Amino acid sequence: xxxxxxxxxxxxxxxxxxIQVLTKRMDRLGWEHRVLSTAIPSDHLVSMxxxxxxxxxxxxxxxxFDELDRFASELPGLPIxxxxxxxxxxxxxxxxxxxxxxxxxxxxxxEEVIARVEAVVRRRRRAEGPATTEALEFGPVEIRxxxxxAYVSGKSIxxxxxxxxxxxxxxxxxxxxLEREEIxxxxxxxxxxxxxxxxxxxxxxxxxxxxxxxxxxxxxxTHFGVGYRFAAEPVEGFIxxxxxxxxxxxxxxxxxxxxxxxxxx
Numbered sequence: 001x002x003x004x005x006x007x008x009x010x011x012x013x014x015x016x017x018x019i020q021v022l023t024k025r026m027d028r029l030g031w032e033h034r035v036l037s038t039a040i041p042s043d044h045l046v047s048m049x050x051x052x053x054x055x056x057x058x059x060x061x062x063x064x065f066d067e068l069d070r071f072a073s074e075l076p077g078l079p080i081x082x083x084x085x086x087x088x089x090x091x092x093x094x095x096x097x098x099x100x101x102x103x104x105x106x107x108x109x110x111e112e113v114i115a116r117v118e119a120v121v122r123r124r125r126r127a128e129g130p131a132t133t134e135a136l137e138f139g140p141v142e143i144r145x146x147x148x149x150a151y152v153s154g155k156s157i158x159x160x161x162x163x164x165x166x167x168x169x170x171x172x173x174x175x176x177x178l179e180r181e182e183i184x185x186x187x188x189x190x191x192x193x194x195x196x197x198x199x200x201x202x203x204x205x206x207x208x209x210x211x212x213x214x215x216x217x218x219x220x221x222t223h224f225g226v227g228y229r230f231a232a233e234p235v236e237g238f239i240x241x242x243x244x245x246x247x248x249x250x251x252x253x254x255x256x257x258x259x260x261x262x263x264x265x
Contacts, residue, residue, distance in 0.1 A: 008032040009117060010045060012055040013083070015106075022054075022110040029114070039067050042074035052079040052117050056106075057095070065094060072099020076148045076161035079120040083113055096188070097198060099161050136171045139217050139232030141210065143171050152213035162187065163206045170220065170230035179227040203228055 009026065013019055014037050026033045034048055039060055045053065053071065057064040071080060082095050083104045092103050101120040104113060136143040142151040148164050150157045159167065165187045170178060180199045184192035192199070207220045221229045 006030045006032070007051040007117065007121060008034075008049060010034050010036060010048060010050040010053045012036045012039065012053065012059065014059050015056065018106070018110070022113060025110045025114055042071065045071075045075060045078065050078065052081060052121055054081045054083050054113065054117065057082060057084045065098060068095060068100060069098045072162075073160045076164055077124075079117070079124050081113070081116055081120060083108065097162075136168075138171065138219060138230070139234070140214050141217075141219060141232060143168060152210065155213065157209055157213055159206070159209065162202055163209070166202055166206055167210075167230070170228060173230060175229060175231045177223050177227050177229045183227060199228075 006029075009031060011019060011022065011033055013035070019035055023033050023035065034050070037059070053075075055068070055071075057068065060067045068080070068082070071078070079101045080099060081102045081104065082100045083106060085106050087095075087103075087105065095103055101124070102116045104116060136145075140153045142154075143149075144151070145168055148161070150159055150164065150167055166183070169183060169186055181192050183199050184196070187202075188198065203220055203222075210219050211217075216235050218233050218235060219230060221231060221233070223229060
């Protein structure tokens with residue numbers, strides 16, 4: 001059991017033997033489960049209120065990675081565990097970068113699947129922290145953790161799940177420089193491999209989206225050899241809108257000349 005919570009898991013798989021053993025184990029834990037034989041619209045998964053998705057990419061056909069990307073993008077709060085047949089390193093890396101939270105190779109023991117589902121759900125809950133409706137504001141940017149949305153001047157930015165997790169992490173640091181290794185560990189959930197440039201790639205994509213939406217501001221600042229810092233800073237030469245000036249206070253009566261005093265009488 002994960003931190004005292006019963007889970008509801010969607011299983012996208014057609015391996016009857018594997019499903020039977022896995023669901024029996026879930027039943028003993030008191031978990032609810034729903035077995036699906038084909039991909040379904042994301043809003044259906046939302047209506048099912050599942051805690052995690054276990055998916056075998058083999059049943060998604062040639063568009064498996066596109067479907068994985070769709071699930072990750074449209075369901076940013078849903079932990080995804082890929083449980084599929086033999087794969088290459090390149091395929092596993094691609095899947096994890098598209099948004100899978102974990103990857104298990106079949107054949108595997110159902111107890112391992114259970115443990116990994118518990119781990120990704122626990123990691124997500126800890127990363128999200130207590131639910132809040134308070135927005136983070138940086139210049140024209142507003143970040144709403146309760147909506148998994150970021151806005152520039154009131155307009156929503158089209159962010160993937162990873163991009164939102166990245167902007168939220170950087171914004172929560174409140175101007176502190178985060179090292180690349182820390183960013184990778186907290187967003188991807190793994191130790192960063194030597195030479196991995198995923199953080200830089202995602203920072204570049206996020207920066208491009210922010211600057212396209214708000215070209216007069218810079219938000220993500222690079223500290224070479226260290227990492228990144230998030231702060232709203234206007235582009236040189238750009239002056240943010242200032243509040244309207246208050247009307248000048250009337251001059252003291254003692255400072256008025258005789259003609260001005262007569263006008264007031």
